[in-house]
Amino acid sequence: MAEDRPAIPEPIKREVRQQCCFGCAICGMPFFQYDHIEEYADVQEHTADNLVLLCPNHHSAKTTNKLSKERIKAAKKQPFNSTRPHTSGFQVEPSQELLTLLGNNVVSGWYPNGNGDHHPVWINGKSYFTIHSDEGWLSVSLQVTNVRGDILLALVRGELMVATGNWDYVYEGENIKVRAGLGDIILDMNLSDTKVEILRGMFLDRTIDGYVIKDDTLITLCEGQPRGWDIGCSAHANGFGGWGLLNKKTSPDVQTPSGFGFFRSF
Numbered sequence: 561m562a563e564d565r566p567a568i569p570e571p572i573k574r575e576v577r578q579q580c581c582f583g584c585a586i587c588g589m590p591f592f593q594y595d596h597i598e599e600y601a602d603v604q605e606h607t608a609d610n611l612v613l614l615c616p617n618h619h620s621a622k623t624t625n626k627l628s629k630e631r632i633k634a635a636k637k638q639p640f641n642s643t644r645p646h647t648s649g650f651q652v653e654p655s656q657e658l659l660t661l662l663g664n665n666v667v668s669g670w671y672p673n674g675n676g677d678h679h680p681v682w683i684n685g686k687s688y689f690t691i692h693s694d695e696g697w698l699s700v701s702l703q704v705t706n707v708r709g710d711i712l713l714a715l716v717r718g719e720l721m722v723a724t725g726n727w728d729y730v731y732e733g734e735n736i737k738v739r740a741g742l743g744d745i746i747l748d749m750n751l752s753d754t755k756v757e758i759l760r761g762m763f764l765d766r767t768i769d770g771y772v773i774k775d776d777t778l779i780t781l782c783e784g785q786p787r788g789w790d791i792g793c794s795a796h797a798n799g800f801g802g803w804g805l806l807n808k809k810t811s812p813d814v815q816t817p818s819g820f821g822f823f824r825s826f
């Protein structure tokens with residue numbers, strides 16, 4: 561019976577995630593469940609070769625016999641995301657309230673029914689984190705990077721996409737983790753329609769200007785060197801931006817908008 565079934569061991573789940581490139585084998589969506597291609601009741605074991613990632617839609621189609629095992633077996637051999645640099649999208653819905661945390665630094669407030677963009681993270685003329693308000697409905701665009709400035713994961717007006725070159729990615733409950741190797745968490749964030757909380761992660765450009773978040777702290781880097789530490793700060797979303805950084809040496813032509821909560825230039 562299903563209740564007596566042991567849980568799928570974590571190393572096997574990770575192998576399946578890697579085989580399926582972090583998305584549904586059929587459509588690539590980075591919100592997925594683990595499906596036994598041949599029923600567990602028949603095979604009585606968990607093996608990576610008999611497991612596949614399916615989004616809730618395609619999982620339901622399979623369990624109700626609208627989607628054949630043959631199609632899924634073919635998709636497992638060549639998953640949708642396998643030839644793409646990033647997964648297809650999972651849409652996080654807009655919300656009228658959004659809790660935004662960078663470590664324990666908070667972006668607070670928003671004019672109700674407002675329109676326009678606020679930029680919690682802005683680096684050398686480019687927004688790495690934007691809150692869009694459309695008649696008071698808030699959606700998020702952001703891109704988090706590794707230490708070299710490669711994008712690990714992006715949101716585009718709420719549409720979540722994950723780089724397929726990552727070593728591992730999970731989205732369980734509201735928590736996302738991206739790992740660069742066993743035990744090496746490079747992104748730890750909570751994401752839902754009402755929350756963007758970055759516990760650990762980076763926003764860095766190619767010159768390694770930007771921000772690293774860890775241990776509740778937002779650390780400002782200029783050309784890879786730590787130059788500022790923010791803990792427990794609050795930036796009001798009615799201004800242009802939250803945290804801004806300008807490297808005048810590498811970006812001499814960038815005009816800085818006014819209205820940041822915290823701005824550093826070097």
Ligand SMILES: [Zn+2]
Nearest residue numbers: 584587615618
């Ligand atoms: Zn799917």
